[in-house]
Amino acid sequence: MRFTILGLVGIVTNNELTPIAGRRQRILLASLLLAGGRLLTNEQLYNELWGDDPPHNAHNALQAQVSRLRRTLSRLSASCDDTPPMVTHSAGYVLKVDPSAVDMHTFRSRATEAKRVADTDPGRAVDLLDSALALWRGKPLQDVGNSPLCHSMAVQLEEEYLTAQETRLELKLHCGRTEEAIGELRAISVVHPWREQITEMLMLSLYHVGRRAEALETYHSARRQLTDHLGIEPSRRLKDTLRVILHEEPAAIPRTRPVLVR
Structure with a gap:
């Protein structure tokens, strides 16, 4: 099971992308992925999902969203048997996902390797950046609205994308x-x-x-x-x-x- 945020928020199983239905479900999954295995508190998730207008029973509403996401993960992983555990704490939730299963982390890993070899092997650096940029399927986190964490990360990722493009083209010129x-x-x-x-x-x-x-x-x-x-x-x-x-x-x-x- 792999996860996409460089474009639509979705889950890939058997090389098939399944978009996540429901804006709050997408925000919940994206926020947990962006947290990178760190705890997101209930208060942080209330803010991501409902902004300044959380429901009166926000805790129950959040539990319902988490249960729905768990069912989605379980259903989609039936054919690949690798459901990432979503751990419940008294203060919040953690989604334990291998970073290599998230396209954002793969993009950054390849970009970092390209930077490392750029001076000694610019041709390989171009290939690495080509493969990193090929992971993008549109604007990052494009279907989650303006939740604070997702919006700020989308802005950062777009800058990383453009800088990777500039570096790749500079290397092509030097090649x-x-x-x-x-x-x-x-x-x-x-x-x-x-x-x-x-x-x-x-x-x-x-x-x-x-x-x-x-x-x-x-x-x-x-x-x-x-x-x-x-x-x-x-x-x-x-x-x-x-x-x-x-x-x-x-x-x-x-x-x-x-x-x-x-």
């Missing part, structure tokens, strides 16, 4: 896979026009393959986005990259930040 990287950089820059790291890599990649005019247009397009929508100018670093291209100076592909891991 000489420039044309391949240019297409991906263009696609990401459309979706995330404020990521100046992406703009910088795209400008320098185009410049390195002799597409200087396109590199300059990439800068001016990014500048228009920043000034029209945010009312700010590009960073000094991006302006320095523009100067390098205008003056046809030698330039290296920039190094990205390390892949973010918890």
